[in-house]
Amino acid sequence: MSATLVEQLLDSLQEAVAGQGKQDQIDWQRVFAARWESSGRAGQLRPLHLRLDTQLQDLVGIDRQKQLLELNTAQFVAGFPANDALLWGARGTGKSSVVRALLAAHATRGLRLIEVDRGELLNLPQLVARIRDLPWRFLLFCDDLAFEADDQTYKSLKTLLDGSVEAGADNLLIYATSNRRHLLPEMRSDNQAASMVDGELHPGEAIEEKISLSDRFGLWVSFYPFAQDHYLQVVRHWLGRIAADAGLCWEWSVELEQQALRWATARGNRNGRCARQFARDWVGRQLLNGAAI
Incomplete structure (x- = not known):
């Protein structure tokens, strides 16, 4: 990890500690979704005015995917254990739509959505500190998520998912959509370091690093091209x-x-x-x- 990235993460953590008592001016009673935005080290939640007119029954032909995500989301909203979810597969097959439909289905039960762009991932500790003690259940939504080979911001997402000694927020779950199963580009050269030991395949370090991010999502939901x-x-x-x-x-x-x-x-x-x-x-x-x- 580069020195610059370490400095950015430390600055973000300091901002989170300093801003734990600060509340964004959002009436979550009326606002169902917001976008996390940051300028430099400061971050804020901006309300989004969504049309929640897409229902789960509007998403035809993806019944298995809907069932998996609806059950997981219902567990989360009820305060029971649930998994972060990676929705991956072909474009236009309903990945983002099913998340919006889940929000529409559970908004009256306290579910709220926070949209986070890939470029804002370094400031996630601030966001977690802002919402940790709120009475709502938050889906942190990363839409169309993918990283380039030299992009280090994915390490912040790995830490939030399952890589920090600090306990995560119980009222926060991450749903990410991507066209890539492992979120990072997979190169042919990555496999050249793989080896066979007693008949067992051992991936190289490059492969292990790329798989380690998607592996932190407890629920993988695949979407396929339409016949x-x-x-x-x-x-x-x-x-x-x-x-x-x-x-x-x-x-x-x-x-x-x-x-x-x-x-x-x-x-x-x-x-x-x-x-x-x-x-x-x-x-x-x-x-x-x-x-x-």
Whole structure:
């Protein structure tokens, strides 16, 4: 660890100790989510005004993932033991959406969300000190988390997860999403240091270092690319939801199915985000055409 990083971590810890009695001006009774922001060594929580209109039932075809995360979150909200969770896999498959849906499902039971960008991880001790004694249950949400090979900020996250002699906050759980299973790039050269001893594979130090971060998450939830039938199922769901909200009557057809498939082909992927975007576009065009008549 570089001297600069050590200095930054020490400064952050000093700020945390000095600011333990300081409270952010957030009414958590009314505010369900906030973003942790820092300037230099000072940090603050900025309220976020989220639309909690995505429900768990809107996330079609990922029932196993929803069940795992819903059970873990329910344990946490109830004050029972629960695990930090890493949601990893293909883009647009519902990783971030399921976290927002969990917040919507449990907000009335005291669940709150704090969004933290990768660049703010060095100041996590300040954040923990701010919320440790609050009566709410906080999800610390790191969205689209990934580190470059020479990025040392991930060590702060390792320490918070499971690497400090100081006990963590009982009212804080970390949910992170990533396209990478181990959060760090995996190079072919990393495997060259691996060795076989009595038939057992022993990873090299580089591999051990990269695995050690993701290994600290007690719950791994995998998200996979959508098959065509899954994608069309999600399209139909969002068409029904968005059209109903707009008061539009519609009917599924072969032509509509082909339009949805062409939309996905043009974007090079089939996923939930793509399905919702198509539904919004199609419903919007029908309403515009109707208004123009």
